[in-house]
Amino acid sequence: MRDGQQINGLSRRHVIRTAGSVGLAALAGCLNRSDAFGRGADEDTSVGEPPIADRSLPEEYTTDELEDASLSGGPGQDGIPAIDEPQFISAETPPTNLADGDPVFGVELNGESKAYPQYILVWHEVVNDRLGGESVAVTYCPLTGTAQGFSRGDGEFGVSGRLINSNLVMFDRGTETWWPQILARGIRGPHEGAYLEEVQVTWTTWERWRKQHPETVVLTEETGHIRDYGADPYGGYNPRSGYYENENTLFSPLATDDRFPAKEVVVGARNADGSMAVPKATLRERVVVDGTMSDVPYVTVYDEKLDTGYVYRNPDTESVESDGGDITVDGDEYDADALPLEREIAFDAMWFAWYGYYPSTEVHE
Template identity: 35%
Template structure:
């Protein structure tokens, strides 16, 4: 957790300068007069500067059968790309890059992962026919990554896929059906699939820089309300729309059908935010979300505190 302590000290310093007048020097092309934010103190520096966490563009993809570096239970983001094989994006790379700008079957996507919220989602990068590409701003709001688009330098809240500052304020990215799965499950389900190759950056890929984070009592750089109903702040929940199902319930039940979806849980996926090596994390399980016709449903698996922060009136699906 030493890295989190260093970042916290940097963020406290950044929070003292949480106002557009000071940000304008680093963001001269961002229209701070156009925003949905009423209290600028909600936004703080997470430590790294703009692009200090480098997004990946047009990643190399290799056949899943040729990949030998990943452990069987390592988590990967899975996108069933149109007109082509399914694509996997290892969390071991997203821990260090957080955004991957990719495209397949004529669909440009932003593969995103915020380690502090465990929020992994894949968005269509087009807004009314305009294709955007995304980078990491270095800012956080409610501990969640603030992305920016390179075309207008507007800021986007990753958890909700919505622009919150700049020309694009109010625009919403389309969340695509995608899910986090273990590497061995992906290979078994998609023997002809492809996987993102290791990026050409000097990073210790496979190492977790957030050791023991998801067993902490409180989230990092978060001062908002804790979740209700006694749900632990860093428990994973499945979010579909404005509803959340705690993993504790899903693990016990194995499968839950309600509110128009069927959510299944199966053991065999390592937490990326637990042990020193991503593939050695404790088993948190695999989740799939489908509708009544068996089609995959857009969803997110994030920590309970983040769901409460961005959906304070959301419905907690606790069962019983």
């Protein structure tokens, strides 16, 4: 932690250590590893490994460069405790602290829908869960504004306590490999150089998610840890304030670009073709944004119902247009999330964080 780097007059270390009145020990859940995982001393604490994806993503830094760029965020490994036994309730009786305009991270998988409130995940950053019959990890980094999902198989993820490019570095408990969240790539440990399988997560509001997914359940504050839920140590999103509103970053990015304000939200996607970003404000205005990665055509479309964007690979240059909010492909109408094209994993991110990891990113406006 660099002493001079602060947020709202307080360092990240100080913010976390003084969370509520319970101190660092309570933040970690307790003082030993098995209790921090929410298990008793006599229970089997062995875990497997996450599945490795057969994929290729842009690599603009070597493993050594990334590891050298890692910094302590304050609390150590599992000092920010993942939620390992998440509890959910129906949309009809949501947590009292959850307002309609509050951000949630929505996941729909194999017909099952869940919402994970930002105000809860800001204290935990990782939820090890099962959804649609699959084991997943839903993750959130407050400093980079990124919510991402990963398949975890028999594995479990935790918070390493390290940051790279201000971004959460996860670790898997089976191998203790480090996984920077945005990169989805192992950089230290047995899975160095490997990639995780990703699950689509939608950053939206509780009101929007509930309306589109009335059958959804929502994560509760029954996390097994004592936290001041409803009080965000970094500021707030409803309305936006503190770190989320100003242009100060806690740590210097790996690379910088001033085309957009540091914390402007972009919709980012990356695959073997390269990386791309679409300013979310532009997407809201235009609804359909065309561009390329490595000369391969792509199209990003806006979903007004969820205030989110979807990225599609469009190698045959199908005609994608918007007329009054409806999306058409070669004249036929489709829902924004169901175009007859190859859809890519995409997620919201603060511009400084996206560009820091992907300085060769192509920007579509």
